[in-house]
Amino acid sequence: MYVWIWRHLPGGVPWKALQTLLLVTGVCALLLFVIFPWIEPKLPISHVTVNQ
Amino acid sequence: MSVEDPPAGPPPVPRARHYRDKPNPSTADWVRFGLRGTGQTLITAGLVILLFVVYELWVTNIFAHEKQTKAHNQLEKEWAQGKDPLPQDDPRLTLPGGKQATIPIGSGIANLYIPRLGPDYHFTIVEGTDDGSLEKGPGHYVGTALPGQIGNFAVAGHRVGKGEPFLNLDHLKPGDAVVVETKSSWYIYRVKGNEQTGDLNDRGTDGIPGREIVNPSQSAVILPVPDHPGQKPTEKLMTMTTCHPKFTANQRMIVHAVLARVVPRVANRLPKELSGGTL
Numbered sequence: 001m002y003v004w005i006w007r008h009l010p011g012g013v014p015w016k017a018l019q020t021l022l023l024v025t026g027v028c029a030l031l032l033f034v035i036f037p038w039i040e041p042k043l044p045i046s047h048v049t050v051n052q
Numbered sequence: 053m054s055v056e057d058p059p060a061g062p063p064p065v066p067r068a069r070h071y072r073d074k075p076n077p078s079t080a081d082w083v084r085f086g087l088r089g090t091g092q093t094l095i096t097a098g099l100v101i102l103l104f105v106v107y108e109l110w111v112t113n114i115f116a117h118e119k120q121t122k123a124h125n126q127l128e129k130e131w132a133q134g135k136d137p138l139p140q141d142d143p144r145l146t147l148p149g150g151k152q153a154t155i156p157i158g159s160g161i162a163n164l165y166i167p168r169l170g171p172d173y174h175f176t177i178v179e180g181t182d183d184g185s186l187e188k189g190p191g192h193y194v195g196t197a198l199p200g201q202i203g204n205f206a207v208a209g210h211r212v213g214k215g216e217p218f219l220n221l222d223h224l225k226p227g228d229a230v231v232v233e234t235k236s237s238w239y240i241y242r243v244k245g246n247e248q249t250g251d252l253n254d255r256g257t258d259g260i261p262g263r264e265i266v267n268p269s270q271s272a273v274i275l276p277v278p279d280h281p282g283q284k285p286t287e288k289l290m291t292m293t294t295c296h297p298k299f300t301a302n303q304r305m306i307v308h309a310v311l312a313r314v315v316p317r318v319a320n321r322l323p324k325e326l327s328g329g330t331l
Contacts, residue, residue, distance in 0.1 A: 031107075049191075
């Protein structure tokens with residue numbers, strides 16, 4: 001997968017490296033700000049109340 | 053025959069850069085392909101889970117701290133304007149028709165100080181125990197007593213992440229002060245249990261311990277008389293709930309405290325229980 005992405009990025013190595021950095025940042029942001037906040041309440045890890 | 057002669061036959065095929073570029077991948081190539089794919093997927097999953105841990109332990113705290121600061125500033129502003137989010141006159145909060153006076157969910161109602169957890173320990177308690185409220189700070193169980201009232205002022209708070217107000221709730225010992233500041237008063241609660249022996253499990257004369265670990269379904273711990281359904285309350289109690297053990301939600305840690313004294317709130321003065329306090 002990673003090899004495939006690397007080969008399909010246009011440009012030379014420095015340009016590819018920059019795009020890779022942007023991709024990684026984008027994926028991390030998506031996980032941290034969208035996916036994790038959405039999935040977190042569904043996981044039984046941070047429930048602190050007793051059932052009422 | 054000179055050495056400069058071109059080699060006979062077709063020119064050599066350039067070596068494939070990748071096994072999938074080979075015209076006829078062999079079984080071994082496919083196995084390699086499969087193993088590499090699995091390996092990369094597993095490494096990716098590991099990194100995602102690691103990132104989730106970073107999110108839980110660090111990122112949620114940043115967000116929660118922002119919300120807590122906002123709730124705190126809002127409450128201070130209301131107090132400065134002479135407004136108190138807590139209803140004043142009716143001690144039982146009951147309106148004609150048996151309805152309960154409602155405080156807006158998610159708004160700050162009081163400040164919490166626990167000297168045992170550090171001189172800087174303070175959180176603004178908000179109304180409500182839904183996810184959104186608990187992200188702002190410790191949340192007051194709707195319908196339970198308010199600070200200083202007869203009954204049980206019950207508060208839930210996160211243990212790990214989301215501002216983690218109750219991270220070190222297990223450090224509390226019998227007799228430790230839990231100070232609640234409202235617009236009108238300072239309420240000094242003391243953690244129950246046996247102060248002589250330091251035994252938090254000691255149920256004392258009223259049958260209520262300083263600390264107990266219970267199942268999440270055991271809602272009796274926030275009753276007006278904790279663990280005693282149907283009993284009429286006479287004491288002014290405070291109960292804090294959080295998850296237990298740390299990082300899980302299998303059980304709940306419950307800490308009970310009882311009101312020891314009340315001092316009217318005076319501008320710029322703190323109760324004796326807090327460092328620099330004189331009241």
